[in-house]
Amino acid sequence: MTFKALVVDKLEDGTTKATVQEMTEDRLPAGEVTVAVEYSTVNYKDGLCVGPGGGLVRTYPHVPGIDFAGTVEASDDPRYKPGDAVVLTGWRVGEAHWGGYAQKARVKADWLVPLPEGITARQAMAVGTAGFTAMLAVMALEDHGLVPGHGPVLVTGAAGGVGSVAVAILSALGHEVAAVTGRPETEGYLRALGATQIVPREELNETVKRPLESETWAGCVDAVGGAMLARVLGQMKYRASVAAVGLAGGAGLPATVVPFLLRGVNLLGIDSVLQPYDNRLRAWRRIAADLPMDKLDAMVQPATLADLPQLGADILKGQVKGRVVVDVN
Ligand code: NDP
Numbered sequence: 333m334t335f336k337a338l339v340v341d342k343l344e345d346g347t348t349k350a351t352v353q354e355m356t357e358d359r360l361p362a363g364e365v366t367v368a369v370e371y372s373t374v375n376y377k378d379g380l381c382v383g384p385g386g387g388l389v390r391t392y393p394h395v396p397g398i399d400f401a402g403t404v405e406a407s408d409d410p411r412y413k414p415g416d417a418v419v420l421t422g423w424r425v426g427e428a429h430w431g432g433y434a435q436k437a438r439v440k441a442d443w444l445v446p447l448p449e450g451i452t453a454r455q456a457m458a459v460g461t462a463g464f465t466a467m468l469a470v471m472a473l474e475d476h477g478l479v480p481g482h483g484p485v486l487v488t489g490a491a492g493g494v495g496s497v498a499v500a501i502l503s504a505l506g507h508e509v510a511a512v513t514g515r516p517e518t519e520g521y522l523r524a525l526g527a528t529q530i531v532p533r534e535e536l537n538e539t540v541k542r543p544l545e546s547e548t549w550a551g552c553v554d555a556v557g558g559a560m561l562a563r564v565l566g567q568m569k570y571r572a573s574v575a576a577v578g579l580a581g582g583a584g585l586p587a588t589v590v591p592f593l594l595r596g597v598n599l600l601g602i603d604s605v606l607q608p609y610d611n612r613l614r615a616w617r618r619i620a621a622d623l624p625m626d627k628l629d630a631m632v633q634p635a636t637l638a639d640l641p642q643l644g645a646d647i648l649k650g651q652v653k654g655r656v657v658v659d660v661n
Contacts, residue, residue: 333356333357334354334355334356335354335355335357335434335435335436336352336353336354336355336434336435336637336660337352337353337354337355337395337434337435337436337637338351338382338396338397338433338434338472338490338637338640339351339352339353339355339394339395339432340381340382340385340390340392340394340395340661341393342392342393342459347384347522348383348384348385348392350382350383350396350625350640350644352637352638353367353491354605355395355434355436355620356541357436357471360436360437360438360607361429361430361438362409362438363438363439363440363441364408364409364412364439364440364441364445365404365406365407365408365409365412365418365438365439365440365441366405366407366424366436366437367400367402367403367404367405367418367420367436367437367438367439368402368403368404368405368435368436368599369400369401369402369432369434369435369436369437369660370400370401370403370454370661371400371401371402371404371453371454371455371456371457371460371539371657371658371659371660372374372399372401372431372432372433372457372658372659372660373396373399373432373457373458373460373462373655373657373658374493374635374640374643374644374647374652374654374655374656374658375398375399375461375462375493375587375647375651376411376462376492376493376578376580376647376648377398377427377585377660378396378397378398378426378640378644378647379643379645379646379647379648380394380531380644380648381394381396381398381426381427381431381644382433382640382641382643382644382645383641383644383645383648384558386425388427388501388511389427389428389565390427390428392506393430393432395426395430395433396420396426396427396431396433396640396644397425397426397431397432397433397434397437397658398421398426398427398431398432399419399420399421399426399431399460399461399462400419400420400425400431400432400437400457400660401417401418401420401447401453401454401456401457401459401549402417402418402421402437403415403416403417403418403453404416404417404418404478405436407441408441409441410498410552410566411441412441412444413414413499413570415487417446417447417453418444418445418447419444419445419446419447419448419456419457419616420437420439420443420444420445421433421445421460421461421464421604421612422461422604422605422606422607423439423440423442423443423445423605423606424605425437425443432491432584432660433658433660434660434661435638435661440585442585442609443635445609445612445613445616448454448493448552448613448616448617448619448620449618449620450620451616451619454657454659455521455625455628457565457630457657457658458496458629458632458655458657459628459655460493460655461604461654462492462493462494462497462549462655463493463494463497463619463623463628464604464612464615464619465494465547465577465602465604466494466498466501466553466577466618467493467497467501467618467623468575468602468604468607468611468615469498469553469575469577469602469621470493470498470501470502470505470553470618471614471615471618472573472575472600472602473485473551473573473575473600474554475575476598477571477573478507478550478551478572478573480505480506480548481506482508482551482572482600483508483548483549483550483569484507484508484509484510484528484529484548484549484550485502485507485508485509485510485550485551485553486512486549486551486552486553486554486567487499487502487509487510487511487512487527487530487552487553487555487556488509488510488512488536488550488552488553488555488556488560488561488562488564488581489513489519489555489578489580489581490511490512490513490518490522491511491515491521491653492520492528492555492580492594492650492652492653492654492655493514493555493562493652493654493655494553494555494577495511495555496522496525496631496653496654496655497528497623497628497631497655498553498555499511499522499525499527500525500526500597500623500624500627500628500631501619501622501623502526502553503525503526503528504526504622504623504624504627505526505622506550506558506604507550507551508528508529509526509529509531510527510529510530510531510549511527511529511531512526512532512533512535512536512556512560513530513531513532513533514532514533514534514650515566515653517617518528521600521630521653521654523631524630525627525631526627531579532601534561535597536560536563536564537558537559537560537563537581538559538563538564539559539562539563540563540566540586540587540588542558542566543566543588544566544590544591544592544594544595545563545566545567545568546567547568547569547570547595548568548569549564549567549568549572550569550570550572551571551572551573551574551575552564552568552572552573552574553575553576553577554575554576554577554578555577555578555580556579556580556581556582557576557578557580557581557582557583557584557585558579558582558583558584558585559582559584560581561574561581561585561587562585562586562587565587565591565597565599566587566588566590566591568591568595568597569595570595570596571595571596571597571598572595572597572598573598573599573600574595574598574600575600575602576599576600576601576602576609577602578648579591588657598608603649605612628655629651631653631654632654632655632656632657632658633652633653633654633655633656634656634659635656635657635658635659636658636659636660637658637660640658643656
């Protein structure tokens, strides 16, 4: 019995090539649970792993796909039995361990989460690591005092995966949402997700000239980093928090410490990969409760395994809008 997988091979000249291949189960890595994958998705890291690897992939051939949702086929762990619906994000699956761009995956039971009530496998992958991380960011802002009514919450990289889900969640929770985008053509899309204000990227990607600007934002979910994050820190309201999620605009932080010292601004680091199980459950339950599924559907672009090499290249160029859902069957 064979199944389909997107396999990345390393060629003799050192480059990589991703193709859809027939695979046998005996080639799957070790793990307690074998999952019949239904859907996967495309995150920024997937773009790296489908292409040259970005230092994330160590051994080839490799099956990428940092997220998947599907049904347990076989399990050596008492927590899971055949037929259970499960979702996986993080744990370096799709990077160090074979991932979800295949009709079957084998992983550690500790890495799985039961699919939350009220969410289908397809919807879970419309959320994926990007949406899960957006929810972690919103939870972190709330844990540090964000409540609706304090003023607009800024979302950077808004038309991307993390940004789109963050806009939809924050708006559904009753926040005013200001969406930063470098793609003016996405204004209608972002307003439909709930953004009340569109901020052109150029307004925020200049380096800091004054460490403090007027107090504007009650919170921020930042997918961009770099000069934009540095600017935003100086525009936060007194004691407001920024959840630092991504580095789409750069890993540097050309900032001053003045916003921390004079305005008590908090910079909160968000990691989705090694999140403890209890917090994963909490985030998925919040997603089921607080992310409007009609808005999630509006973000989705459907794809197949064969589309992944192109989509991987597109996401690295910041050209994917919203969330891609990959039907691996
Ligand atoms: P996407 O590519 O879908 O979104 C990134 C968005 O950032 C783009 O759509 C674009 O938005 C904006 N952008 C791209 N390039 C630039 C630039 N040079 N300057 C300013 N803005 C830019 O990626 P994801 O949403 O999946 O991921 C976003 C970031 O979050 C990535 O860096 C990713 O690695 C990180 N991430 C981190 C996680 C964690 O655990 N901490 C988990 C998931 C993702 P627009 O067109 O609207 O301007």
